[in-house]
Amino acid sequence: MITAENLTKKYGAKAVVDDVSFTALPGRITGFLGPNGAGKSTTMRMLCGLAAPTSGSSTVLGVPFHALDNPGRDVGMLLDASAQHPGRTGRETLAISAHLMGLPASRADELLEVVGLTTREGASRVRGYSLGMRQRLGIASALLGDPDVLILDEPSNGLDPAGIRWMRELLTSFAARGGTVLLSSHLLLEIEAVADDLVIIGQGRILAQGSAADLLATKGTQVESLDNAELGRALTTAGFEVTTTPTGLTTSATVEEVGRLALAAAIAVTDLRPSANAGLEELFFSMTAQHGREDVSA
Template sequence: MITAENLTKRYGAHTAVDDVSFEALPGRVTGFLGPNGAGKSTTMRMICGLATPTSGKATILGKPLREISSPGRSVGVLLDASAQHAGRTGRETLALSAHLMGLPASRVDAALERVGLTAAESRGRTRAYSLGMRQRLGLAHALLGDPAVLMLDEPANGLDPAGIRWMRDLLRDFAGCGGTVLLSSHLLREMEAVCDDLVIIGGGRVLAHGSAEALLSGPITRVRSEDDATLARALTEAGHGVDRADDGSLTTPATTHQVGRLALAAAISLTELRAASSTGLEQLFFDTTAPHGREESAA
């Protein structure tokens, strides 16, 4: 189990993470989503003890990670697959970690087999590894100590479609055996397929948090007007995400009542206003994070 309680991280006048709270529960895959610069990596680094919170706290299995003896046996972490010693072989990388954790050498072979790295590949220097091979080696390292918790940041980068499907099955099996998975990725369709719970952040704050089933079945509003640009701006300024649907209408997680009041205040004539069902994680993501991404809102 992972618990983040009111995590805040400031760098001078800049607040990278602002009062973030959520839980990742055993037996479930929790997706951690947000646009670039949203604060995902900083939050995960604070949970792992690699960055000190300005305020708030994070615990794994009830303790800060720094207080867990032999943390590699409790928590498997993959934050950057490229952070591997280029001069070592894959096998040497795992053997050194196994030695430091007091694990038998047989655990190295088991980890390599579990992630699909062959004996020949494991004898190669990691400088020659493809990104996909680095991801597999990083995951083998995370799994080496047979942990109860996995924290993974973009683990599917560099994997081909078969590798992505393999990754999905591995994570589902891990959670199915009672493990806790906190997974960050920009592959929204894959996240929708594998995640039980979702945490969406933007601008350093939690924008949505709950079960994937509840969030993806939540209503959205579709609206057309005689001045969509002004309406989109009014919705954004009120803190609501806005996107342009394929049929040309605007979509927003704001209720029809909220949209109507904003349109009235801005003296905008509406030509269509109706509640609609969410169209999936991609739509939820863009509706929720539109005011916090790099791209401009639809108008």
């Protein structure tokens, strides 16, 4: 479990993270979203003990990060895939980390295989890696200690479609085994595909949080009939909001209420269903439209 309580980070008079509180639960993937400059990376750095909060606190597995005896065995982190020594080989990078965690060097070979880096690639120096290979190596580092928590910032950046699909399966299986995942990404479709919970941040403040199902749910009803105009008038007269669509109507009334009104008005209904859920992209932009980066050209 990850818990942030009233986290605030100021640089001078400017608060880049402002009173942020949320919880990422075991067995679930929490998508952490926001436009550039929203405070996501700073928040994640505070969770991992890489930045001290101005005020507020956070815990991982019930204790502050700095109180963990062997953090790499408990928390796997990928905050910057480029932060790897370019002169070391991929295997050396993992073997050194394994040694620091008290793990055998053979663990490096196991993780190279897990993330799909070949023996030859593992023996190559990191300076020659593509962005996608660096991401895979960073993910291997995060998984090295067999942690209970993953904190990942843009882990799919640079991965090809097959790599993105692999990442999705890796994260869902990790959570299914009871692991906690905090995942930040600009790939909204990928977040929508895997996230159980969402935390949306803008200009350092939480804009929305909750289960993905609840946040993406759209209330109301979609209906088509043989006389949409008359059905619309009946719904409006009954006090419901009504919007005309290319094929029918959407309304704030429930499915049952629409059905009863249509029956009373003797209007044949050809399609009647709850409104489809909103997409994450729609939710994201509606939440963050006023919280993006300022236009630096102005």
